[in-house]
Amino acid sequence: MKLYGIGLLLLLFTVNSFAADVDITKYGAVGDGTTLNTIAIQKAVDDCSKKGGGRLIFPEGKFLSGTIALKNNVILSLQKGAVLLGSTDVNDYQNLDPFTEGLGVDVGWALLAAVDVKNIGIEGEGMIDGQGSKLKAQQILTDDRPEGKRWGRRPFLLQIVRCDGVKLNGVTLHYSAAWTSHYFQCRHLDIENVKIVSVGVAHNDGIDIDGCQDVTIKNCDVESGDDALCFKTTSSKMPCSNIVASGLRLKSNQGAIKMGTESMAAFENIKISDCYIYNTTNGGIKLLTVDGANLRNVEISNITMVEVKTPILIRLGSRLSVFRKGQDTQQQTGTLENVVIRNVKAKAADNAQLMPPSGILITGVPGHYIKDLTLENIEIQLAGGGTAVNSRQVVPEAIDKYPEVKTFGPLVPAYGIWARHVDGLKLNNIKFTLGSNDVRPAFICEDGKRVELNGWAIPETTGAQAVIRLENVSGTKISNTEVKGSAESFVRVEADGKPAVDLQSNKTPGIKTLIDYQKPVTVPTAN
Missing domain, CATH: 2.160.20.10 (Single-stranded right-handed beta-helix, Pectin lyase-like)
Structure with missing residues (x-):
């Protein structure tokens, strides 16, 4: 000794x-x-x-x-x-x-x-x-x-x-x-x-x-x-992992919190909390994996946004680029799973990339689902203004394109949350407020499995075909949701057959029909 x-x-x-x-x-x-x-x-x-x-x-x-x-x-x-x-x-x-x-x-x-x-x-x-x-x-x-x-x-x-x-x-x-x-x-x-x-x-x-x-x-x-805070993996050799970010003030002419513009190696075990995002022109939270990365075990919480264009974008895609020539080879499509975003309050900018504005965009690609995504305690203030024609907008798959909000333009057919190619989507305690009437659905899911909505507060609107639209979705549960306005139906299901929708303890006094089953609707794509 x-x-x-x-x-x-x-x-x-x-x-x-x-x-x-x-x-x-x-x-x-x-x-x-x-x-x-x-x-x-x-x-x-x-x-x-x-x-x-x-x-x-x-x-x-x-x-x-x-x-x-x-x-x-x-x-x-x-x-x-x-x-x-x-x-x-x-x-x-x-x-x-x-x-x-x-x-x-x-x-x-x-x-x-x-x-x-x-x-x-x-x-x-x-x-x-x-x-x-x-x-x-x-x-x-x-x-x-x-x-x-x-x-x-x-x-x-x-x-x-x-x-x-x-x-x-x-x-x-x-x-x-x-x-x-x-x-x-x-x-x-x-x-x-x-x-x-x-x-x-x-x-x-x-x-x-x-x-x-x-x-x-x-x-x-x-x-x-x-981008203000941006996580990348330009090489497949080493992931972004074991990261804690907190107490940040972020202003950006692009994205405030962004993950995966370049995305070859994994993004995992990442926690971001207690951030103030303001005057940001191309997305508040953007979680992306498009070059083969596995994005998983990510938690984002306690976020305030003011004047942010399109508060949340979540994208699993198949661009499959290589950034360090001679050191990497092209990969297969990655995964996006086990992500939680909670306790978010956002004032979305009235003038957004997609017009009329929408709050949250979530999309995988055919055959590759975003899995086990949880959003809870989310409040978003939006301008409104969506029309019946807008509610039938076809959103491009853009399978191999650069992952950006405008990639899915000119607009999406839901004002609140639009989701496509998802499996295990949980949406708890979601509240929207609107500056003007919007007849687009508050929520649309296309090609989904195991979708749960609980504790939603739907603002007063009139003239909508449906508050919620499900297109080829199985295993849906909707509970404890209050709808203040009127619409033809609470849930419109568009599918071959009649997939079950479990409705529990919802308040829908102004709704004519709780569930309306229809065949899939084909909308012509604009040239």
Whole structure:
């Protein structure tokens, strides 16, 4: 025991003797906003790591730089008033981990990059500013490719690859030229009290978690031009798993919480809670798997949304793209199962991607069902305005298309929840309010099994054919649901035969017929 104690003391002494605070100005870095400091800062990082690690201090000032590669045991500490400023010349950046993102564009350049290192961090009250708009303006003077191709050459703010032990705390990330922070196949990742404002150019994702494990994200504030909190798996080799995110404020010009734009490896054991989503233009919660991933054991709870276009989209599809060429092969269609979304209050934007607006879209593809999905304690305020013609809108399958709300446009035939290709759908304590009359059904299910509705509050509407429409659905139970308005039927069943519908303790005083059985209706598809 004495020898063990002496050995431990010697180890602690050795680590502490190497760890030190180093001011980057001691290496010749100049904080005037114009001097390019790439070489000086990189030298400071390299020396610090070689000596066992420590903190690199960025004092007050604007330190212009191209790509900096972080090394083992180095923490960047940005003091109050310190800015690490990205160069506006794309030639000052390196791509240490090239790959292809979901739209087929080659990406990976970055201002701060870390590949295969351990115990790194970024902390402090300072800022990292990518000068995205200025960089784009400079780039297009010499790069005449279409913007859809050109943007990939622009650098991320952070590109952290296969690292173990990564901590961000307190820093502000501003105006990336592409994705703001991308973490690929990292373990033990902690992001806390980080503020992101990244708008002005396209593809300004906020936080991208790509095949990472053991992740905590807490008390962050994200305002992004693209997806705010986005989970990806651009490789089939490592899933996104064991992740907890809480206490987030999210504003986005795309999706606030998104999972699966790129989806080769699994998304599993993920919990997201206590988030405020506001002024978001392309979806509040979007759970997607379209490239072969298994999305399972995901729980999202205690979410407030204000002015969000289409609060929830859940999609299992068969696009089956490959993003890291030569490292992966095309996969089979994945699965989406055992997902719970609870305690959500949403004010949906009156002007949405699909008009008139709808609250929740859920769809698999033929032969591949979304299984065991539970939504409970959901309140959504909607504009209304749907017509009888709208209630018969045919929604495209879009089996191999990019997974987006507009993919299923121009509208869906239910104002509340529209579901297709589902097995084991539980919808408990759902409440909708409408700004104007809407004669679309509150709920439509197409091709479903084991569907349960319990404790719904249906707002007052008039002139509807049905409150609920079931098309080729078996094993339906509807209970404790109150309908305040009037309609021809409470439940309209369209199927060959008469599949049983179990009705228990519902209040439907204004409804003429409880169950109306009809043959399937064929609606012509518009050219």
